[in-house]
Amino acid sequence: MSGMFVHNLRLGAFSLRRNPLLTALMIMSIGFGVAASMVTYAVFRAVSGDPIPQKSSQLFVPQIDNRGPQYNRQGEPPDALNYTDAVALMRAHRAPHQTLLFQVGMSVMPDDAHKMPFKALGYATTVDFFSMFDVPFQYGGSWSAEQDEAREPVVVISRALNQKLFGGENSVGRRMTLDDRQYRIVGVTENWDPKPRFFDMFSGNAYARPSQVYIPFNYAVDQKIDTYGNNNCGSDGKRGDNWDSWLRGECVWISAWVELNTADQVQAYRQYLDGYAQDQRNSGRFNWAPNNRLRDVHAWLEHEHAVPPESRISLSLALGFLVICLVNTVGLLLAKFMRRAPEIGVRRALGASRADIYRQFLAEAAMVGLAGGALGLLLTGLGMFGVGMVFEPQIAMLAHLDLSLVFLTLLLAVTATVLAAFYPTWRAAQVQPAWQLKSN
C-alpha cells in the first residue's frame, strides 16, 4: 500500500513537471491565499486570546449605574466605579476575593545620581489583586491585608524594573524612591503581562507596555496619589473641587474585580449589587431603579471591544480571499486533470480501478497543496514583517510565527487543496476507458 502511495506521488510529481505553467499558477494561488489568511489570523489570534484562561469564567467586573437613565450611555452603567461605590463593595466583602485598582504613574529616582529619573507606570491596588490574577513572583510576594489597612508604604516591582534598578538581584527589603516618597520593596514579580490587559480596559491600556510597580490602594488614596489613567465624569456628575470632595464625587475612575467560583455565588453577588443600588435609591443618592452589570472576562472584553474591528474585518476578507484562491485551484485542477483524459482512459483500460484514479489524482493534489503550503509559509514569514505596517506596533508586536502557525499553514494548504481536488478528481474518474481508446 505504501509502495502504491509512493508510486502515486511519483506519478504526481512527473505530471506536475509536465505542465509547469498550470502547476505554478496553482501553487501561487494556494500560497497567496493561505498566506493572507495566516497573517491576518496570527494578528487575530494575538488580540482575541483569553488573557487568563484558567480563571476567565470566575473573574467578574461589577458595574453600578451611578448616572441614571438621563446621563448614562445607552442604558449602560459606566465602565468603572467611583470611590464611594468601590470602597462599599470592598467593605461588604461579599465575594470570596475582590480587588480595586487604578493606574498610577510615578517618577523613579535612581540612587545613582548620574542616572536620569524615569516614569514607572503601574497600579494602586489591594492585596487580593495578586492571587486573583495569578501574578507569579520572582522574589518575595504581595503585601499583607494588615499592611494595606495600616497604609504602609510598600511596593511590588516588576522583574524588568528590578533588573534596571538592582541588576536583577533579590531586592526584597530594600528601599526605593517614587515621587519623593520612600517605599519598601516586598516582592518582585516575574515577567507578567496578560494581553489584552483585561483588568484595565477602562484606561485604554489593553495593549500598553507591561506595568512596573504596584502600591497599596489605601496608601495611595491616603497620600492623595492621583490616577494616571482615565476618569469619566459624565455630563452632570458632582465632580468635587478638592481631594475629599473628589472622593465623594460621582466621577468613575476605579476598576473593581470580584472572584466568584460557583453559579450560586454569582447569583448571590448579583442580588447583593441590586440590593446595594436599592439602598442608594432609598437614601436618595440614586433616583432610578438598580441598573447593574456583572460581566465575566469574556463578556467584559467583548463589551470593551478588545479585538480591534480592523482585525476582524481583515481576517474575514482574507478568508474570502482564500475561498477565491480555492475556486481558482478547482478550475485549474479541472483543466489539468481533464487534459489527461486519454492517459486515464488507457490506465482504466489496463485495469486501474476508479479508486486507483482517485488515489493518484488526490496524491497529486496533495503535492500541489504541500508546495503551495511551502510558498504560503514563506509568504506568511514575509507578511509578518509587514504586519507592523498594517497594525499598530503594540498589536503587531504580539503577532508572531510559531510552530503551531507553521503547522496550521501547511495543514490548511494541503487540506484545502485536497478538498478542492475532489470535484476534478471525480470528473477524471468518470472517464470511460473504451471511449477514450476509440477516439484515439
Place this chain on the structure above:
Amino acid sequence: MQIKPILSALRRHKAGTFLIAMQIALTLAIVCNALFIIEQRLAHLSEPSGVDEANIFVVQNEWVGSSTAEQADAKIREDLRVLRELPGVQDATPSNSYPLRGGGWDDAVKLKPDQLQDSSGATIYFADDHFLDTLGLKLAAGRNFRAEEITPMNVRDRLGPPVVMVTKALADKLFPGEDAVGRTLYLIGGPSTIVGVVDLLQAQSVDRWASAFAYRSVIVPKRLAISLGAFYIVRARPGQLQAAMRAAPTALFQHNPRRIINEDDGVLSFAEVRARAYERDRGMAILMGVICVVLLAITAAGIVGLTSFWVGQRRRQIGVRRALGATRQDILQYFLTENLLISCGGALVGTVLAVAINLWLVTRFEMHRLSLMYVLGGVVILLLLGQGAVLAPAMRASRVPPVEATRSV
C-alpha cells in the same frame, strides 16, 4: 457575432463556466468592499488638522516629585521662556493636549446652567496668548486671549473661565447662522463669554467614538499647573524643525534637570503625531490595497489557465471553423465574447454578493453603505480584467491553422 453557438458551447463546459463566473463574482464582491474601505480610510486620514504641521513639534514634560500649583506654574513659565529664547524656535505654548493626540479632556458644553442634555461635546484645549501663533491658527472672528487673562489651573479646580475661544465648528453647532462672539456658554464650572472663533482646529481624538464632536473645541485661557506636567507645543522656524527638536529637551534639562522627557516619545514632530493617530487607517488601506492587487492577479491567472485549457481542447473544432471560412478575427471574437458572457453572469452575482458583504460590515462594524459607484467601478475593472486575461489564449486560438481539422487530436 452570434451568441447562440457560444451559449450552446458553454453548456458543454458547465463546470468551467461556473467556476470562472464564481471567481469573478467573489472577486468583485471583495474588491468592491476593499476599494470602499480604502476610500473611507483615506478620506478619514486626509481630514485637515488646521495647524502648521510642517514646523510643529510637541514635548511631553513630566515633573519629578510633587509640587504645589504655584510652583508648577512658575516652572512652566520658566520653561516657556527657555523654549521661546531658542534660536530655532518661533513660538511655544503650554497645553493639556494637542490635535490628534488620541484622547484627553473632552467635556460637555451647555447654553444654560440648568440644561439637562449637553448642547455638544467638545475637546478642551488649554491655551495661553501664544496658542494661536504657535499652532498657526486663523481667527474667523473676535480676538485672541490677552496675557493677563491666562490663569493657572490645578487638577481639581472647576473649569469656568470668564472668557473662552471656540472653533468655528462648535460655534456653528451652538449658534447656527449667528455671530458667536460675545455669546455665553456653560462649562462645568460656570458661564464663559466667547471672545474669539478659530477657523479650523482638529480635535485631540480622531477615533470613531469622538466623531460626534469632531472639530468642536473650547479653548480656555489656562495653564495646566499640576505636578504631573504638561505638553509644550513648539513651532520651529521654517526649515529648523529637526534642530529645534534636538535643542529643546537639552535646553530644558539644562535649565532644570528634575523632569522626565521620555526618550521614545517625549518629543514628537507633528508628522509623527499624525502617523500615530492614523496608524489603523493607513494600515487598513495598505492591507486592502494588497489584497485587491493579489486577488485581481490570481483571478486573471485563473482565467488564463482555464481558457488555455479550453483552447487546447477545441483545437480541432477551431480548425474546422477556420476550414469552413471563419477568419482569425472571428475566432478571437468568439473567445472574447464567450468570456464577456461569463463575466457578465459573474458580475451580476458579484453585485448581489458585494452588497450583502457590505450590509454585513455595516451591521457588524458600523461602516457606511457601499455607494453604487464602487460596484460599477468594480464591474468595469473585472470585465476589463477578464478581456485582458483571455486575450493571450484567444490569440493562440486564432492562430490555429485550418489544416488542424484534418488531424486527429
